[in-house]
Amino acid sequence: MKLKYAFLTSLFLTSTAFASNQITVDMTNLKTGESVGTVTISNHPYGTIFTPNLSNLPTGIHGFHVHEVASCGAKKKNGDLVPGGAAGSHYDPASNGQHAEPWSFKGHKGDLPVLYVDEEGRATLPVLSPRLTLKDLSNRSLMIHVNGDNYSDDPKPLGGGGARLACGVIN
Numbered sequence: 001m002k003l004k005y006a007f008l009t010s011l012f013l014t015s016t017a018f019a020s021n022q023i024t025v026d027m028t029n030l031k032t033g034e035s036v037g038t039v040t041i042s043n044h045p046y047g048t049i050f051t052p053n054l055s056n057l058p059t060g061i062h063g064f065h066v067h068e069v070a071s072c073g074a075k076k077k078n079g080d081l082v083p084g085g086a087a088g089s090h091y092d093p094a095s096n097g098q099h100a101e102p103w104s105f106k107g108h109k110g111d112l113p114v115l116y117v118d119e120e121g122r123a124t125l126p127v128l129s130p131r132l133t134l135k136d137l138s139n140r141s142l143m144i145h146v147n148g149d150n151y152s153d154d155p156k157p158l159g160g161g162g163a164r165l166a167c168g169v170i171n
């Protein structure tokens, strides 16, 4: 009986440790509803690493953030239905109220380094967030924007990323 309990306990601890080490997020094109691949988020001594395995995206750099709400649905804003609007704004638990460099403590905690998409429409280069932990990430969403990100609210708010292109709920 004792042995059986120890075995079950070790099984539980192993699966828990594995589950808390890595999260895979399914990403969907908000216009077409089609899958564009996954982003795997993993623990690292320097923060969390976001490893994309994405395709069918527009070539170039794209704003990439953790948004506060675990939804990729559309939401009405000023009478217009905004794709991905239900994801809310950038994850900002300290209510810093500004968009900044991913390594800055003055900006949103969900501000990530830009996502690079190659000539074939693929994104595979990982980025590191030095501030986020996996704990921060459950029940949030991951967003890829149409435009890039200058890590500032100037000249455009939220880095100038503009419309929401692809999204995934982080469970």
Ligand SMILES: [Cu+2]
Binding pocket: 063, 064, 065, 066, 067, 090, 143, 144, 145, 161
């Ligand atoms: Cu965003």
Ligand SMILES: [Zn+2]
Binding pocket: 065, 090, 098, 099, 100, 107, 108, 110, 111, 158
């Ligand atoms: Zn931001």
